[in-house]
Amino acid sequence: xxxxxxxxxxxxRKEGQNVTLSCEQNLNHDAMYWYRQDPGQGxxxxxxxxxxxxxxxxxxxxxYSVSREKKESFPLTVTSAQKNPTAFYLCASSxxxxxxxxxxxxxxxxxxxx
Amino acid sequence: QQPVQSPQAVILREGEDAVxxxxxxxxxxxxxxxxxxHGEAPVFLMILLKGGEQKGHEKISASFNEKKQxxxxxxxxxxxxxxxxxxxxTEWGYSSASKIIFGSGTRxxxxx
Numbered sequence: 001x002x003x004x005x006x007x008x009x010x011x012x013r014k015e016g017q018n019v020t021l022s023c024e025q026n027l028n029h030d031a032m033y034w035y036r037q038d039p040g041q042g043x044x045x046x047x048x049x050x051x052x053x054x055x056x057x058x059x060x061x062x063x064y065s066v067s068r069e070k071k072e073s074f075p076l077t078v079t080s081a082q083k084n085p086t087a088f089y090l091c092a093s094s095x096x097x098x099x100x101x102x103x104x105x106x107x108x109x110x111x112x113x114x
Numbered sequence: 115q116q117p118v119q120s121p122q123a124v125i126l127r128e129g130e131d132a133v134x135x136x137x138x139x140x141x142x143x144x145x146x147x148x149x150x151x152h153g154e155a156p157v158f159l160m161i162l163l164k165g166g167e168q169k170g171h172e173k174i175s176a177s178f179n180e181k182k183q184x185x186x187x188x189x190x191x192x193x194x195x196x197x198x199x200x201x202x203x204t205e206w207g208y209s210s211a212s213k214i215i216f217g218s219g220t221r222x223x224x225x226x
Contacts, residue, residue, distance in 0.1 A: 033213075042116070042201055042218040043156070058213065090155060102146070103214065105155035 002027045004106035006091050011111045013085075021076045021109045023091035030096050032074035033103065036060060037088040046089075049074055050096070078111065085113045115140065117204045119217035126192050126224050134220045136202030137184040145178055145185040146203035146214055149196075156201060159187075189222070197224045 004025045013019045025032065031050050035043040045058030049068040063082025068074050074093075078085045090108045094101035117138045124132055136145060144163050148156035162178035162185055173190040189196055199221045203214035 035216075040219075043203075043216040045213060045215070048213055056213075059215075102158040102161060103148075103156075104158070107155050 004091060004093055004104055006089075006106035006109050008109060009107065011109055013111070013113050015113055016080045017113075018080055019078050019085075019111065019113075021078065021089055021091075021111070023074045023076065023106060025072050025074075025091075025093045025104075025106075027093055027104060028071070029093035029104070030071070031094045031101070032068070033092040033094075034058075034064070034066065034074070034076045035090045035092065037090060037108075043090065046076065078113075085111060087111060116215055117202055117217040119200075119202055119220050121220060122218070123221040124223070126222070128194060128224055128226055129191050132189045132192060132222060134187040134189075134200050134202075134222075135184060136186070136204070136217055137182075138204050138206075140183065140204075140206050142178070142180065142183055142185075142204055142206060144205040145176075146205070147176055147185075147187050148201045148203065148216075149198045150201065150219075151198045159200075192222075192224050194224050194226065197222055 007022045033048040034046040044060050046064050047066040049055035052071050055066050055068050065077045088108050088110050091106040092103040094103045117136050120135045146161050147159040150156040176187045178185045199219040201216050201219045203216045
């Protein structure tokens with residue numbers, strides 16, 4: 001079955017540690033995205049990538065980093081520089097980054113940093 | 115730059131209708147609508163492109179008014195399964211660098 005997988009579903013970390021969230025898709029989509037969602041709020045774009053080895057900052061990129069070494073993978077690292085990392089993180093993909101493509105979302109990773 | 119959704123929340127009885135609005139301060143190229151159930155990933159509903167086209171899927175439809183820079187989502191004869199948070203996402207240009215900016219959502223609760 002085609003889709004997007006994110007792991008783990010729940011992640012707990014101590015403050016000051018970097019943590020990497022996994023996102024894999026087998027839909028053969030060119031574009032991939034990372035969003036952050038806080039309780040009762042919308043989706044805020046962290047980073048997005050339209051093609052392998054290229055990515056752009058979204059609206060809240062500070063304290064995060066990404067890589068896109070393979071078409072199917074787009075891992076997100078939450079660094080210790082992110083001041084409030086506890087949130088629900090969603091990965092998505094679309095056929096292309098431009099105009100008309102719907103985005104397919106993964107099940108999300110809920111990160112708690114204490 | 116985030117689109118503004120209204121209302122923020124609405125409570126309906128099963129069978130009633132609802133309208134959710136999404137307004138932008140910038141000219142729009144496209145509007146996307148998604149529904150998210152609690153604790154789950156958002157699910158795509160529909161995309162409306164520049165041109166004022168109205169789209170529909172069973173009892174859920176949407177319109178896109180370019181001139182007013184807004185879109186509305188219509189839920190007719192609501193069912194319990196329609197409960198969730200509805201997000202609009204706006205896109206301002208067709209380009210290789212375009213991205214969707216999502217509104218803060220409208221929480222819809224349907225009661226029997």
